[in-house]
Amino acid sequence: MDLFENVNCVKICAPMVRYSKLPFRLLVKDYGCDLMYSPMIMADSFYNSQKARDNEFITSEDDRPLIVQFAANQSIHFSESARMVEKYCNGVDLNCGCPQKWAIKEGIGACLINNPEFVADVVKQTRMKVSNPNFSVSVKIRIHEDISQTVDLCRQIQAAGASYITVHGRTRTQKGEPVNLEAISTISKSLSIPVVANGDIKTLDDVNRVHEITGCKGVMSARGMLENPAMYAGYTSTPLQCVSDWVRISLERGTPFTTFHHHLIYMLDKLLPRFSRAVIFGYSEEIIPSKPLRRVSGFGCLKVLLVAGSGMYLGAQIAIRMDDRRRLQVEAAERRLQQQETRGLKEPSRLxxxxxxxxxxxxxxxxxxxxxxxxxxxx
Structure with missing residues (x-):
């Protein structure tokens, strides 16, 4: 892709099931993201079902540059799906990194790193199907315990005609362990096509550090982008303007409330105190501290959302929750006062x-x- 030639370190928003959809892609694009991915799409469903195509892939003219990621266990499913979306994106990506058990059982995701012949064939078949020579065909992988196996895999993918490779620096069995940046660096030095580093990218400092250590042409972030969509613009936490922009884009694009709400939970998690998060996000009453209302920033929470312009979604709910809590506290205070005044007097007749x-x-x-x-x- 020309993008890797024109940008020193390409900043990428990772494919995230349920999350990296059109509204969120447009948001991160406004805050320094150079390349966006769609959520992972099952290629067999996309190939066979018009309903799946309508539900799983939504884009717009301003949703560029865009990579559509597919998971596949048959070359024809991936290559034909790529042909279908060729006019509506800048490239396609084969998921060889998902470590979840259901994916392994289906023969997709991270298990494919042990089948380099199939992965190379998918890239070749796709290159033959698409008509645009500048159309990107890439692969996202995890590493092996023996890094030499990963290097061999990547060389076969490169020889098949891949545009670039994204490497998540953990094995398929690892979860919270530190990312192996040395392995990513070794792979990058072994290939002539661009390599993108993925894993534990949560701040712009992480971007610069990983870029310097690995020598990669780009970095990809997932959870870091969910928590702070403005990360690539240099913000250490989500600015209120970003929250406001998210509300605006969500309203403009008709985002389902569940999707809107989940993103808001991630964005505001570090901005609001615990009680305010409970008020907004509907946590169990058990975690709401029994403090006087003046001790919590419930109205601060309301102010944040009003500044963000999200009254249409959450304003009414928050106001109801705040009013209910205030009413309950006032009633409790009145009962305590009455008990103090009539202490020891059980009935009015006795008084x-x-x-x-x-x-x-x-x-x-x-x-x-x-x-x-x-x-x-x-x-």
Whole structure:
């Protein structure tokens, strides 16, 4: 791709199931992202079903540059799907990195790194099907325990005609372990096509550090982009303007509420205190601290959302939750006050009887010259 020739380090938003859809891609593009990916799409469904094509792939003219990622276990499914989307994106990518058990069982994802002949054939068949010579065909992989196996795999992919390779620096069995940047560097030095580093990219400092260590032509981030879509623009946390832009784009593009809400949870997670997150995101009441309302920034949370312009989605819900909580706290305070005033007096009739008794004592005391009688003296 020309992008790798014109940009020193290409900043990429990773493919994310349910998340890297059109509205989010447009958002990150406004904040320094150079290349966006679609969510992973099952190539067999896309190839066989018009309904799947309508549901799984939505784009627009301003959604560029865009790579559509497919998962496939048959070359024809991937290559024909690539032909279908050729006019609506800049390239396609074969997922050889998904480590989930269901994907391995289906013969897709990370298990394909052990089948280099198939991966190379997918790239070759796709190159033959697409008509645009500048159309990108890439592969996203994980590494082997023996890095020499990964180098051999990447060389076969390169020979088949791949435009670039994205390397997630963990094996298919690793989850939270540190990314193997040395392995990515070794792969990058072994190939003539661009290599993109993936894994644990959460800040712009991470981008620069990984780029310097590995020598890669690009970096790809997933979770870091969810938590801070403005990461590539140099922000350490999601700025309120970015939240506002997300609301605007979501309204313009008709984003489903669940998708909108989930993205908002990620964006505001580090901006709001715990109670405010619970108010907005509907957490269990068990985690809401039983503090007076003045001790929590519930109205701060409301202000954030109003600034963001998200009243159409969440304003009413938040207001209801805040009002309900205030009402409950006021009612509880009133009950406590009433209990203090009538402590020891269970019923109003008993209070009235006690008052009459005290008046009787006072009257007898006045008749006897001011000496208050003992209770047994009262007849």
């Amino acid at each position: 009235e009887s006690k008052q009459k008794e005290m008046e009787k004592y006072s009257r007898i005391a006045q008749e006897r010259g001011g000496e208050a009688p003992m209770k047994w003296q009262v007849g």
